[in-house]
Structures are given as structure tokens and as C-alpha cells.
Amino acid sequence: MLPYKELARVDKLVHEPARLAILSALSACTLAEFLFLQELTGLTKGNLSSHLSKLENANLVAIDKYFVRKKIPQTTIRITEEGRAAVQNHWKHLESIHRTIRQQGALKDRTSLNQLSISDPKSPLSKNG
Template sequence: MLPYKELARMDKLVHEPARLSILTALSACTLAEFLFLQELTGLTKGNLSSHLAKLEKANLVVIDKHFVRKKIPQTTIRITADGRSAVERHWQQLASIHEAIRKQGAHVHLSESKSIQR
């Protein structure tokens, strides 16, 4: 299969840039507070909430809403084992596709230079 076709077949839930950013950030820590994750990703509250809801529905993250000192709301998010596997697989697929494209490009480039030399 051509590597370009593989790009189109990647998991769109994970591949979407905001969700990829969220999952990648969460894969680097045990859990993150909502506001920290918002700052880290640069997403608006509404946008982050929307993407987190999709990731939670797919069982890639767990969201915990609770109160600190009985009155301060706090939302924490952690990546699940499925989420960690999905984001790791995604980055591995991207690296593999990128390498295949680079090799293909080098092959095309070598073929072109041989035809020019003749």
C-alpha cells in the first residue's frame, strides 16, 4: 500500500490535531487538571471540553469532576491504557509512514538523477 493512502486510513479520532495534542500531553503525565491542559494545548474551554467528551466516550480518557475544600470545582483528566496505546500507535504509524515516504522520495530522486546522467 502506498504510504499516502495509509495517512488517510489513520484513526481520525486520535489524528485530529487538538485530540492528538491532548492525548500526547496526557501520555506524558499521570493526570492533568483541566486548566493546565487548556493552557498546555492552547484550546478554549469549550473546545477542550468538546474534544475531551469525545475522547471520554471512546474510553481514551477518564474525567473526574470534584470539589476541593467543598466549594472549589476541580476537573482532572487522565489517559486510559487504551488511550495510551492509541496515541503511541498513532505516533508509530506516523513515523513509519514518514520513513516510507522519505525512502520513496529518495528512490524517485535517485531514479531521476540516473536518467539525467545518461
């Protein structure tokens, strides 16, 4: 399969930029407080909440809500083992696709250079020049 077609097959739940940012940030720590995660990702409260709900429904993150000193709401988010595996697999998949594209491009470039050196007698790569 061509690597470009493979890009269309990535996990869209994880690949969406905001959710990928959330999962990547959470994979680097044990847990994060909502406002800290908001600051890291640059998302609005509503946008972050919406994406977290989707990730929680897919069991990729766990969300705990409680009150500090009975008054101050606190929300913490942690990535689940399933979420950690999903984001790691996603990055590996993208790296594999990228590597394949680069390799195919390198082969194409070599072919182009070989054709150029044969067909252009003034080329510095030419055997005749």
C-alpha cells in the same frame, strides 16, 4: 498499498489535531488538571470540554470532577491504558508512513539523478563530462 492512501486510513478520533495534542500531553504525565491542559493545548474551555467528551466516550481518557474545600470545582484528566496505546500506535503509524514516503522519494531522486547524468553531457554527474 501506497503510503499516501495509508494516510487516509489513520484513526481520525486520535488524529484530529486538538485531540492528538490532548492525548500527547496526557501521555507524558500521570494526570492533568483541566486548566493546565487548557494552557498546554491552547484550546478554549468549550473546545477542550468537547474534545475531552469525545475521548472519554471512546475510553481514551478518564475524567474526575470534584470540589476542593466544598466550593472550588476541580477537574482532572488522565489517559487510560487504551488511550496510551492508541496515541503510541498512532505516532508509530505516522512515522512508518513518513519513512516509506522518504524511502520512495530517495529512490525516485536517485533514479532522476541517474537519468540526468546519462542524458545531460554537461552535468557534473555525467560520465561523458
